[in-house]
Amino acid sequence: MTRIYLPQDAAALALGAEAVLRALRAEAARRGVVLEVVRTGSRGAVWLEPLLEVETAEGRIGYGPVRAGDVAGLLDAGMLEGGAHPLRIGRPDEHPWFAGQTRLTFARCGVVDPSSAGDYVAHGGFAGLAKALAMSGEAIVDEVKLSGLRGRGGAGFPTGIKWNTVRLAEGGRKYVVCNADEGDSGTFADRMLMEGDPFLLIEGMAIAGVAVGATKGYVYTRSEYPHAVRAMRAAILAARRAGWLGENIRGSGHAFDMEVRVGAGAYICGEETSLLNSLEGKRGVVRAKPPLPAIEGLFGKPTVVNNVLSFAAVPWIMEHGAKAYADFGTGRSLGTLAVQIAGNVRRGGLVELPFGLPLRAVIEEWGGGTATGRPFRAVQVGGPLGAYFPESLLDTPMDYEAFARAGGLLGHGGVTVFDDSVDLSRQARFAFEFCAAESCGKCTPCRIGAVRGVEVIDRITAGVETAKNFAVLDDLLEVMTDASLCAMGGLTPVPVGSALKHFPEDFDATARRLPEAAE
Amino acid sequence: MLPILHALQERFGCVPHEAVPLVAEALNLSRAEVHGVVTFYHDYRATPPGRHVLKLCRAEACQAMGAEALSAGLMRRLGLEWHGTTADGSLTLEPAFCLGLCACAPAALLDGEPMAQLDDLALDRVVAEAQRA
Numbered sequence: 074m075t076r077i078y079l080p081q082d083a084a085a086l087a088l089g090a091e092a093v094l095r096a097l098r099a100e101a102a103r104r105g106v107v108l109e110v111v112r113t114g115s116r117g118a119v120w121l122e123p124l125l126e127v128e129t130a131e132g133r134i135g136y137g138p139v140r141a142g143d144v145a146g147l148l149d150a151g152m153l154e155g156g157a158h159p160l161r162i163g164r165p166d167e168h169p170w171f172a173g174q175t176r177l178t179f180a181r182c183g184v185v186d187p188s189s190a191g192d193y194v195a196h197g198g199f200a201g202l203a204k205a206l207a208m209s210g211e212a213i214v215d216e217v218k219l220s221g222l223r224g225r226g227g228a229g230f231p232t233g234i235k236w237n238t239v240r241l242a243e244g245g246r247k248y249v250v251c252n253a254d255e256g257d258s259g260t261f262a263d264r265m266l267m268e269g270d271p272f273l274l275i276e277g278m279a280i281a282g283v284a285v286g287a288t289k290g291y292v293y294t295r296s297e298y299p300h301a302v303r304a305m306r307a308a309i310l311a312a313r314r315a316g317w318l319g320e321n322i323r324g325s326g327h328a329f330d331m332e333v334r335v336g337a338g339a340y341i342c343g344e345e346t347s348l349l350n351s352l353e354g355k356r357g358v359v360r361a362k363p364p365l366p367a368i369e370g371l372f373g374k375p376t377v378v379n380n381v382l383s384f385a386a387v388p389w390i391m392e393h394g395a396k397a398y399a400d401f402g403t404g405r406s407l408g409t410l411a412v413q414i415a416g417n418v419r420r421g422g423l424v425e426l427p428f429g430l431p432l433r434a435v436i437e438e439w440g441g442g443t444a445t446g447r448p449f450r451a452v453q454v455g456g457p458l459g460a461y462f463p464e465s466l467l468d469t470p471m472d473y474e475a476f477a478r479a480g481g482l483l484g485h486g487g488v489t490v491f492d493d494s495v496d497l498s499r500q501a502r503f504a505f506e507f508c509a510a511e512s513c514g515k516c517t518p519c520r521i522g523a524v525r526g527v528e529v530i531d532r533i534t535a536g537v538e539t540a541k542n543f544a545v546l547d548d549l550l551e552v553m554t555d556a557s558l559c560a561m562g563g564l565t566p567v568p569v570g571s572a573l574k575h576f577p578e579d580f581d582a583t584a585r586r587l588p589e590a591a592e
Numbered sequence: 593m594l595p596i597l598h599a600l601q602e603r604f605g606c607v608p609h610e611a612v613p614l615v616a617e618a619l620n621l622s623r624a625e626v627h628g629v630v631t632f633y634h635d636y637r638a639t640p641p642g643r644h645v646l647k648l649c650r651a652e653a654c655q656a657m658g659a660e661a662l663s664a665g666l667m668r669r670l671g672l673e674w675h676g677t678t679a680d681g682s683l684t685l686e687p688a689f690c691l692g693l694c695a696c697a698p699a700a701l702l703d704g705e706p707m708a709q710l711d712d713l714a715l716d717r718v719v720a721e722a723q724r725a
């Protein structure tokens with residue numbers, strides 16, 4: 074019997090993993106070979122998906138990207154013994170695209186069976202929680218503080234400081250809430266982790282619960298992620314059965330349990346206070362801060378709200394120590410960042426790297442340049458509220474402060490690449506359109522300003538009273554930046570302003586690059 | 593309340609207006625509160641969709657791979673706007689803003705199943721298959 078590993082990550086499914094499985098089963102039956110197929114998550118090389126792996130005497134040998142039509146040929150070439158074939162990539166860990174990464178958070182993703190608590194433990198899982206169970210809440214929080222871990226959801230707030238506020242808050246019941254809403258376009262790390270290594274998130278949240286004295290956790294994710302929802306729910310059941318969740322975790326006397334809640338298609342529900350309202354069954358309207366969620370969060374109780382990747386970084390930190398984590402990275406951006414390479418790139422996917430690598434390396438070395446083969450023109454980093462950078466800013470290192478200095482933001486680590494057919498006036502218009510559609514409606518600059526923004530850009534690109542409308546646009550951006558309650562309205566000027574600043578020619582109605590001219 | 597609304601939509605394909613007073617009573621809330629929640633979230637439909645639902649991504653990574661022309665072309669060929677349903681009731685077209693499939697764009701969900709690297713041909717195949725089943 075031969076063991077095969079085949080991802081069922083949503084991206085692998087989208088690229089035909091099920092058809093590959095059907096072909097494999099049919100061919101195996103025809104040839105009288107017995108296969109054991111383990112479904113994994115993705116290792117993150119979306120450009121190699123479906124990435125099929127075979128267990129051989131020399132370890133796991135990968136083949137990708139495999140299409141159903143390749144299966145017979147692969148078997149003919151002796152794939153089951155690791156035979157040579159143009160799609161063979163060798164041992165994935167040794168392939169340069171993976172070997173050059175620093176996989177701390179994503180070490181198991183794509184390797185383990187995400188439905189098996191036993192497999193997780195066999196790959197070193199729950200070591201961090203086991204350690205934490207024997208520590209005081211204060212000691213856990215100190216370790217997280219010392220690691221320098223900053224929230225991976227976008228704002229980059231120090232995780233340990235947040236946890237300490239909740240730990241010290243009075244209030245009886247406390248909650249741990251995972252922000253798995255991942256609404257930023259160009260990002261998929263949370264999804265990949267929940268589908269490929271859901272126990273890591275469970276472990277991170279349980280450690281948070283033990284640290285701050287909370288016994289109940291929620292994972293709030295989006296309805297666009299049905300596969301992640303299923304994987305998360307199955308893992309929670311399995312963790313409970315194995316005693317890693319429940320009234321008395323592994324006999325430690327600590328209680329922690331959790332459940333998954335699904336949103337309903339509202340980008341703003343990724344903002345933490347809107348998320349809490351949504352969890353309470355209300356409209357996802359943003360709450361004014363203060364009070365901070367750490368003091369008055371879910372149902373008015375002290376609540377830790379962190380991104381999936383913030384929680385998922387903690388088990389490694391607990392196991393290997395804060396110092397080891399802080400040894401990666403640069404300046405005040407410590408540890409690793411899950412960079413998601415998206416859009417018009419040849420080799421899209423997720424790469425985990427220490428902070429500080431230049432954006433250019435991400436796009437050119439890992440991403441391999443544009444998918445269309447046309448010249449690069451712009452990159453948007455940090456989701457729909459992130460800046461558009463031109464070629465001249467590609468040497469910006471991937472760290473929070475460097476990006477802020479360059480007028481952008483790292484956000485959740487999404488890197489969306491565009492070739493020279495992009496029209497930045499359309500991207501700026503889209504930023505306003507998106508803000509208008511997704512605004513929670515609480516404050517005027519965001520709700521009305523975004524609608525006005527679309528109109529003004531339309532006038533500018535139509536060449537109507539251009540000078541006057543540029544002035545209106547500048548005012549609008551200033552008001553939105555200064556007077557919005559949250560970053561939805563407050564940061565929409567970032568993509569718009571960066572497009573204006575770096576690509577003014579696209580807003581020039583008289584000299585506009587017509588889409589035809591780019592053909 | 594969201595789990596209840598999700599269950600309704602799962603069962604009926606939408607959250608019908610008639611359901612609002614029932615949900616309000618069950619949760620001891622006013623109808624206005626329930627109505628407010630239902631209308632806040634983009635997912636909830638007031639009327640049932642076609643037999644199949646295609647959620648096409650309109651966000652930036654998909655735009656970078658031609659999503660705008662792709663959806664415009666499909667809408668032109670079908671004579672539909674966003675949220676529209678074909679006359680034979682086979683397919684409803686809905687916009688999505690990122691499906692987490694940004695490294696294999698342009699992407700869509702067809703009845704919840706992911707599709708990637710879409711082109712006109714692939715979408716026409718979806719339309720044809722939706723008509724048959």
Ligand SMILES: Cc1cc2nc3c(=O)[nH]c(=O)nc-3n(C[C@H](O)[C@H](O)[C@H](O)COP(=O)(O)O)c2cc1C
Pocket residue numbers: 223224225226227228229230232252253254255256257340341342343344345346378379380381383384559560561
């Ligand atoms: C409009 C908007 C959308 C957001 N979307 C997300 C999101 O999808 N996921 C996320 O983790 N944080 C998101 N955030 C940030 C959260 O408000 C919050 O900072 C985060 O959950 C804190 O966790 P962290 O410290 O671990 O990053 C968003 C913020 C805003 C203003």
Ligand code: SF4
Pocket residue numbers: 341359511512513514515516517519520557558559560561562563
């Ligand atoms: S900025 Fe926009 S999304 Fe944020 S609170 Fe104001 S209206 Fe709501």
Ligand code: FES
Pocket residue numbers: 258259260649650651652653654655689690691692693694697698699
């Ligand atoms: S932007 Fe289309 S799937 Fe993410």
